[in-house]
Amino acid sequence: MNRLLLIGGLSLVFAAGAGFLTAASLGTGQADPTRTVTIEVSATGATGPTGPQGPPGGAAECPTGFSLGFVQFNTPGGHQTIYTCLKDA
DSSP states (O other): OHHHHHHHHHHHHHHHHHHHHHHHHHTOSOOOOSOEEEEEOOOOOOOOOOOOOOOOOOOOOOOTTEEEEEEEEEETTEEEEEEEEEEOO
C-alpha cells in the first residue's frame, strides 16, 4: 500500500513538473505594449501625394531608450493605428 502511494505521489509530481515546463516554454511570447499614444488631427485640407513605401516591418526589439507601443491617429477620415518603437519618457 505504501509503495502504491509513493508511486502515485511521484507520478503527480512528475506530471505537475511537465505541465509547468510546458507552460513556461509556450508562454514566452511578447506581451502587448504597455503604452498607446493618441494623436488628434482636426485640420482638414487637400490630400498630399502618397509617400514612398517603407521597409518591411516586424520589429521585435527596439533600440536602447525605446519600447514597443501603439500610435493611434484620430482624423476626421477615421482612425489609423501603427505599432512602432516609442521613445521612453
